[in-house]
Amino acid sequence: MRVVIAEDDALLREGLVLLLSGEGFDVVAAAGDPAAFLAAVGEHRPDVAVVDVRMPPTHTDEGIRAAVKAKRLHPELAVLVLSAYVEQAFATDLLAGGTAGIGYLLKERVGKVEEFLSALARVAEGGTAIDPDVVAQLFARRRDPLDRLTAREREVLALMAEGLGNVAIAERLVVSDGAVHKHIRSIFAKLDLTQSDRVDRRVAAVLHYLGV
Amino acid sequence: MLRGAFENLERLAGGLGTAFMALITLVAWILVGAACLLGVGLLLVPLMVAVTRSVAERERARLHRLGVEIVTPYLLPRERVPGDWRGAMRAARADLATMRDLRWLAVHATLGFLVGVLGVLMPVSALREITYPLWWNLLPKHMQTTNFSIPVTTWPAAIATSFVGFGVLIGLLWLLPRLARLQARPALALLAPHPSIDLSERVARLTETRAGALRAHAAELRRIERSLHDGAQNRLMAVVVTVAAAKRALARDPARAVHAMDRAQAAAEQALAELRGVVRGILPPILADRGLSGALDAVAAGCSVPCSLTVGGLGHMPLSVETTAYFTVAEALTNVSRHSGARRAEVEVARMGATLRIVVRDDGKGGAREESGSGLAGIRRRVEALDGTMALSSPEGGPTVIEVELPCES
Numbered sequence: 001m002r003v004v005i006a007e008d009d010a011l012l013r014e015g016l017v018l019l020l021s022g023e024g025f026d027v028v029a030a031a032g033d034p035a036a037f038l039a040a041v042g043e044h045r046p047d048v049a050v051v052d053v054r055m056p057p058t059h060t061d062e063g064i065r066a067a068v069k070a071k072r073l074h075p076e077l078a079v080l081v082l083s084a085y086v087e088q089a090f091a092t093d094l095l096a097g098g099t100a101g102i103g104y105l106l107k108e109r110v111g112k113v114e115e116f117l118s119a120l121a122r123v124a125e126g127g128t129a130i131d132p133d134v135v136a137q138l139f140a141r142r143r144d145p146l147d148r149l150t151a152r153e154r155e156v157l158a159l160m161a162e163g164l165g166n167v168a169i170a171e172r173l174v175v176s177d178g179a180v181h182k183h184i185r186s187i188f189a190k191l192d193l194t195q196s197d198r199v200d201r202r203v204a205a206v207l208h209y210l211g212v
Numbered sequence: 213m214l215r216g217a218f219e220n221l222e223r224l225a226g227g228l229g230t231a232f233m234a235l236i237t238l239v240a241w242i243l244v245g246a247a248c249l250l251g252v253g254l255l256l257v258p259l260m261v262a263v264t265r266s267v268a269e270r271e272r273a274r275l276h277r278l279g280v281e282i283v284t285p286y287l288l289p290r291e292r293v294p295g296d297w298r299g300a301m302r303a304a305r306a307d308l309a310t311m312r313d314l315r316w317l318a319v320h321a322t323l324g325f326l327v328g329v330l331g332v333l334m335p336v337s338a339l340r341e342i343t344y345p346l347w348w349n350l351l352p353k354h355m356q357t358t359n360f361s362i363p364v365t366t367w368p369a370a371i372a373t374s375f376v377g378f379g380v381l382i383g384l385l386w387l388l389p390r391l392a393r394l395q396a397r398p399a400l401a402l403l404a405p406h407p408s409i410d411l412s413e414r415v416a417r418l419t420e421t422r423a424g425a426l427r428a429h430a431a432e433l434r435r436i437e438r439s440l441h442d443g444a445q446n447r448l449m450a451v452v453v454t455v456a457a458a459k460r461a462l463a464r465d466p467a468r469a470v471h472a473m474d475r476a477q478a479a480a481e482q483a484l485a486e487l488r489g490v491v492r493g494i495l496p497p498i499l500a501d502r503g504l505s506g507a508l509d510a511v512a513a514g515c516s517v518p519c520s521l522t523v524g525g526l527g528h529m530p531l532s533v534e535t536t537a538y539f540t541v542a543e544a545l546t547n548v549s550r551h552s553g554a555r556r557a558e559v560e561v562a563r564m565g566a567t568l569r570i571v572v573r574d575d576g577k578g579g580a581r582e583e584s585g586s587g588l589a590g591i592r593r594r595v596e597a598l599d600g601t602m603a604l605s606s607p608e609g610g611p612t613v614i615e616v617e618l619p620c621e622s
Binding site: 009011012014015016018019022023054059084107108110111112113 | 441442445446447449450451452453454455456457459460461464465468471472475476478479482
């Protein structure tokens with residue numbers, strides 16, 4: 001899988017290249033600023049881009065803007081954005097154009113390599129990966145309607161919002177596939193959402209409901 | 213001494229001016245008071261309050277010109293006093309300054325007026341007596357008198373009168389300043405804000421400076437957050453990522469794992485260096501140990517370019533000012549040794565009242581610029597966080613001069 005990395009911190013950039021190339025990814029370019037990143041994406045047409053939120057010149061949300069732009073120019077590109085801290089507004093900006101092939105994770109998740117790689121793979125396949133902390137923030141804002149759900153249902157909803165499919169949710173919660181199905185049906189009924197079997201539509205519906 | 217006498221005379225004459233206005237206003241008050249007994253006078257009270265206020269303002273302005281500052285005590289500025297009778301009456305009653313203005317008016321219109329008249333007339337009559345021998349025998353016989361209508365009709369008596377006049381004049385040199393002070397005393401006591409109001413103003417001022425301090429504090433916190441975030445935190449993130457990569461590579465490709473561990477170690481070392489830098493930026497240890505002037509000594513001595521240091525009496529200063537001063541000099545001298553090519557540098561640090569002034573000068577090639585991320589931009593950011601100013605002059609060919617002023621009221 002071909003990857004482009006955008007990270008302004010040289011050591012961290014090097015670390016990401018080391019990690020991903022060691023895992024069999026083909027890191028075709030590693031850029032240090034938004035302009036170089038966009039040029040590399042145009043040139044190499046990678047499958048997925050890993051982008052840091054803070055980049056020059058102002059070190060605020062350049063990475064988000066570059067990711068949104070790259071996604072607009074190359075809709076088939078998957079983008080995983082890394083952020084040093086949870087900022088729900090960043091997720092909102094990032095997901096404004098749709099949830100397919102989008103990821104937003106805290107930088108430190110990279111240290112949990114298996115989870116990071118599975119999130120990256122999910123995003124590369126056109127899925128979604130939203131950081132659990134972001135989901136927790138979204139939950140906190142919609143406490144009232146979510147109180148109607150059982151604790152287990154809230155867990156399932158959170159994992160759906162993170163972008164996991166049924167199998168992954170079942171694995172994570174150590175329950176059967178059927179049980180997950182049942183929970184999801186119940187959640188959608190309680191929240192008045194129309195259920196879809198397609199995971200991408202389901203994630204979009206859930207995130208939309210949570211106010212992204 | 214003579215000039216002082218003239219100044220006092222001028223003060224007394226000016227005081228006489230406001231006393232005259234006060235007298236007219238006082239008479240008007242008495243008339244309005246009489247009209248109040250008939251009921252109609254009440255309508256004029258707000259107008260009279262306003263007139264009194266404007267006379268009092270004149271007296272404050274007069275004293276201000278003489279260098280005596282009297283803070284305006286009114287609750288409402290003139291343009292915000294309600295225009296309608298009821299509102300104006302309520303505003304006047306609510307304001308402690310109204311009654312105090314009136315008391316001042318009564319004293320100044322009488323005592324102040326009298327003192328003013330006396331102060332102006334006495335020098336005139338002294339002059340008349342001094343010059344008496346020059347013109348006494350030009351007068352008709354019945355007008356040949358001194359100021360107190362004492363007939364003086366002989367030469368010896370006329371010359372004696374002149375001496376008396378001199379005596380009076382010398383006495384006036386002593387008396388006039390006292391009269392001027394006496395005349396201004398009611399204003400000082402009554403036209404300033406009531407002591408209780410003064411206190412609340414001081415509270416307002418303290419609140420203001422406290423807000424400024426908090427702002428500076430917040431800016432400082434932002435700066436620390438920024439350097440932790442962009443520095444140490446990123447380095448540690450790199451450590452986490454490379455260690456993760458090393459762990460994954462350990463079984464498959466040991467050589468790769470060793471390389472990753474090397475990178476992780478380098479990143480960890482950099483993180484430590486960054487943290488040291490941040491700590492030094494918060495409070496340089498040497499500053500805590502030796503105070504500002506000792507710390508500056510060490511910086512100047514450590515500079516690779518010969519550097520002369522002049523430190524004036526610094527007195528007690530807030531720690532934030534000392535830290536910023538230290539940082540300014542250290543950063544400026546780093547620039548001097550790295551970029552300027554100078555043969556010598558000069559540092560002057562002196563306190564002038566409530567301002568700490570820092571000048572760093574070198575004879576290098578000039579052309580220094582404040583690019584973002586440069587040491588100079590860092591100096592400006594820290595100086596401005598404390599409401600200070602920084603000026604940089606660095607033409608191509610040199611010399612480079614950095615001037616920083618920091619407010620340091622302690």
